[in-house]
Amino acid sequence: MFHWINTIGFLEELLKIRQTLTPVKVIIPEWVLFALPDGLWMFSYMSLILLVWKNNISRESVIWIFIIPFVSLLSEVLQAIKVIPGTFDKIDLVMYLLGTSLPFIFYKKTITQKLK
Structure with missing residues (x-):
């Protein structure tokens, strides 16, 4: 997924979003995430x-x-x-x-x- 996101030029934005959501990830149950x-x-x-x-x-x-x-x-x-x-x-x-x-x-x- 990251390869094609990078190919279309959105990797930097995606990584920013992931970084922003990292604190939220710890309060979400694993079964919801996975x-x-x-x-x-x-x-x-x-x-x-x-x-x-x-x-x-x-x-x-x-x-x-x-x-x-x-x-x-x-x-x-x-x-x-x-x-x-x-x-x-x-x-x-x-x-x-x-x-x-x-x-x-x-x-x-x-x-x-x-x-x-």
């Missing part, structure tokens, strides 16, 4: 993909709806068993699960299923 963005990203993906598929879960849409949550959850599990590099974090796992499931709860009145 895990919540994953959950929000997943929530955004699920909301968008449900919108694209008009809240219709069918044989055609199910792969597109669940591929990213599956890969995300699988990556955390594979980190836990040391198959891929990274640090397993159960809070990341919880955030992925919440980000995946909450759109279904919020949009449950409009979701249709046609998996037969």
Whole structure:
């Protein structure tokens, strides 16, 4: 990220912003800084993909709806068993699960299923 920010000429401004926010960072819980963005990203993906598929879960849409949550959850599990590099974090796992499931709860009145 810093490379492309530097390429477009905004690295100095970004570093100033980061420096200004450093005191605030110590009062924000770690799960908010590191895990919540994953959950929000997943929530955004699920909301968008449900919108694209008009809240219709069918044989055609199910792969597109669940591929990213599956890969995300699988990556955390594979980190836990040391198959891929990274640090397993159960809070990341919880955030992925919440980000995946909450759109279904919020949009449950409009979701249709046609998996037969």
